[in-house]
Amino acid sequence: xxxxxxxxxxxAAGVLAAAAAFKYRADLRDRQQRIAExxxxxxxxRLDALRTQLHPHFLFxxxxxxxxxxxxxxxxxxxxLDRLGTLLRMSLEHAREQEMPLERELTFITCYIDLxxxxxxxxxxxxxxxxxxxxxxxxxxxxxxxxxxxxxRHGIATGDTxxxxxxxxxxxxxxxxxxxxxxxxxLSPDVGFGVGLSNTQERLRRLYGKQAEFSIDNRARxxxxxxxxxxxxxxxxxxxxxxxxxxxxxxxxxxx
Numbered sequence: 001x002x003x004x005x006x007x008x009x010x011x012a013a014g015v016l017a018a019a020a021a022f023k024y025r026a027d028l029r030d031r032q033q034r035i036a037e038x039x040x041x042x043x044x045x046r047l048d049a050l051r052t053q054l055h056p057h058f059l060f061x062x063x064x065x066x067x068x069x070x071x072x073x074x075x076x077x078x079x080x081l082d083r084l085g086t087l088l089r090m091s092l093e094h095a096r097e098q099e100m101p102l103e104r105e106l107t108f109i110t111c112y113i114d115l116x117x118x119x120x121x122x123x124x125x126x127x128x129x130x131x132x133x134x135x136x137x138x139x140x141x142x143x144x145x146x147x148x149x150x151x152x153r154h155g156i157a158t159g160d161t162x163x164x165x166x167x168x169x170x171x172x173x174x175x176x177x178x179x180x181x182x183x184x185x186x187l188s189p190d191v192g193f194g195v196g197l198s199n200t201q202e203r204l205r206r207l208y209g210k211q212a213e214f215s216i217d218n219r220a221r222x223x224x225x226x227x228x229x230x231x232x233x234x235x236x237x238x239x240x241x242x243x244x245x246x247x248x249x250x251x252x253x254x255x256x
Contacts, residue, residue: 050179058112065119074096081117083111091142098207099138101239102130102169102178109167116152120165126153130169137169137176138237140203147180147230155184155227160164161212178238183227197230204232211235 069077156163204212213233
């Protein structure tokens with residue numbers, strides 16, 4: 001009787017071990033398939049980033065503005081070319097990075113607005129209000145450019161009066177809040193998300209899942225404020241030591 005019980009136990013253990021091995025192989029195969037799919041999507045995203053990070057209309061408008069200054073104000077034309085070169089270099093440098101520090105993102109936006117000021121005769125004012133403790137927080141690379149571009153195209157470019165774009169960022173515990181606002185005419189009820197905003201929303205979903213939120217709405221229409229407000233809510237995290245080393249190496253290579 002004892003031997004029968006022992007063999008029954010051994011048999012049951014064997015069945016359980018086989019089931020566990022089968023489940024492990026199935027899980028491994030599933031993980032490998034997911035990794036392969038993510039790698040494919042990342043490769044597609046990198047290619048798309050190189051193609052769409054700078055909106056073609058912006059690039060063409062910048063070149064047209066520069067050409068207008070070449071003869072009448074060569075110094076301004078050279079300055080604009082330098083700014084445009086900085087934008088292109090940064091977009092290429094970060095094309096393979098999913099995230100970068102907020103302070104570098106703001107550097108990119110400053111160069112972008114400088115070029116837009118030349119195009120719109122200094123009718124654009126950029127105001128940044130960023131808490132010092134989130135300057136090095138990681139955000140999706142070049143995530144603000146389509147938001148600011150949207151504010152320029154649908155806000156400031158639609159009128160003849162000066163416009164104001166504001167970027168605010170602060171932390172709340174382990175969450176980073178970033179808002180981009182303008183004082184333009186605001187959203188029309190029948191207008192949906194454009195390509196830039198849709199891509200922004202999708203990038204956040206893929207990077208952070210339910211940890212990120214994206215919203216766009218009209219600011220309160222009163223004597224004090226109008227226009228559009230875009231809000232990003234992201235998980236707060238910072239570069240690792242390895243990330244910092246790579247950044248310093250990249251900076252050193254640019255300076256040499």
